Amino acid sequence: MSKEPLYSLRMRAAQGGAHEEGGLHISGGERLGFRDEIEALVSGLLRKALQHSRGDADFINLTIEKVEPASCRVLSPLPVSTYEVADAEEGRRQAAVLLRELSVSEQAIRNALCLLGSVNNLRGAVLLDSRSGERLDTRGERGIRVSRMDWDRERYLYWQNQHPLFGSPRIAEAIALATKVAYAPGTVAELCWSDDPEYVTGYVGSRRSGYCRITRLKEQGDFSGGRVFFVEPGTFISEYIVHLERTPVWIG
Ligand code: PML
Ligand code: MG
Ligand code: MG
Ligand code: MG
Known part of the structure; x- marks a missing residue:
């Protein structure tokens, strides 16, 4: 390096x-x-x-x-899979299935879906306890801004060649972020859909399941969205946040 x-x-x-x-x-x-x-x-x-x-x-x-x-930490990108769904309702059911498999509790899943479906001005991510579903950060709409990660340029070109359908910068950025989050000590899983009204695909990310895209998690025209990180109970939250915001990570 x-x-x-x-x-x-x-x-x-x-x-x-x-x-x-x-x-x-x-x-x-x-x-x-x-x-x-x-x-x-x-x-x-x-x-x-x-x-x-x-x-x-x-x-x-x-x-x-x-x-x-x-x-700098070097991490391999999460492997990608795609779940085709007919509408947002089916997409959210699929997200819940994937989160359950990762041992996220029913309460935490409900809280996350409710939160992401109702907020439209969240800048960063919200942290929820993966068991109780309680919010763990005190950042309000600012949330946790995961930063200091990017693709190694050569690795990205190679990856893009192998994944010709996923060539957009949006997907590249989302995979880099999801990979950093998945490998952060304390993360159980992530749920994300964009707050962009024209973009309805989102994902469940984790070390165990990889980057699971779900083709529809909201309907066209909806401004809601953001990110929820489900965190293992007992995680030292201030350290967890420092890691996400400050540790440089190369996806390589
Ligand atoms: C994708 O895999 O298609 C990207 C999904 C997440 C997009 C997040 C965003 O645009 O903020
Ligand atoms: Mg945003
Ligand atoms: Mg971003
Ligand atoms: Mg956005």
């Missing part, structure tokens, strides 16, 4: 003012890269912020930080 300095880039965009002033969350993005890649990564993130189906952003925050390459 290269010893060159690494940079973390984080973007968040909102409409109607900054997030902290009550603006509507439009888009977020996280990348990791070397110094000579920063300009291209910034323009990619700006494009994402400015061309979004949730609306026209009038606030964009971009943070660039140097990170210690020595602390």
Whole structure:
């Protein structure tokens, strides 16, 4: 692994003012890269912020930080499988089946589905106890922002060749995030569907089951969505959050 300095880039965009002033969350993005890649990564993130189906952003925050390459973890991407479903109702039933197989409790599954189906302004992820279903973080709509992960560029090209149907940056970003989350000590599973009203596919992710895409978890036009991480009871939450937000991870 290269010893060159690494940079973390984080973007968040909102409409109607900054997030902290009550603006509507439009888009977020996280990348990791070397110094000579920063300009291209910034323009990619700006494009994402400015061309979004949730609306026209009038606030964009971009943070660039140097990170210690020595602390980088290298993880293989989760294997991908796809569950074709007819509608959101069947999709959510399928998600519940997969989560049950991972020992997430009925209560926690109900809470997660209810939460993701009702929120439309969540920036980061919500942490739920996988047994009691109780919320474990105190971040409100800000949630936990998983960052400092990205694909090793060569590995991504190779992966893309093997998975020609999954060529979109959205899927690449979601797999990188889901892989980091799945391998974080304390994670039992993740449930995600996009808050983008035009994108209805979501997934259940875990170390055991991989990245299980479900073709429909909501109906077209719905602004609800986000991420829930089901966490093993007894996990030290502040450490768990630091890991997700700060430890650099290469998908390689
Ligand atoms: C997002 O867009 O915020 C999450 C998308 C998750 C699903 C991506 C896919 O596998 O199609
Ligand atoms: Mg989004
Ligand atoms: Mg994101
Ligand atoms: Mg989001």
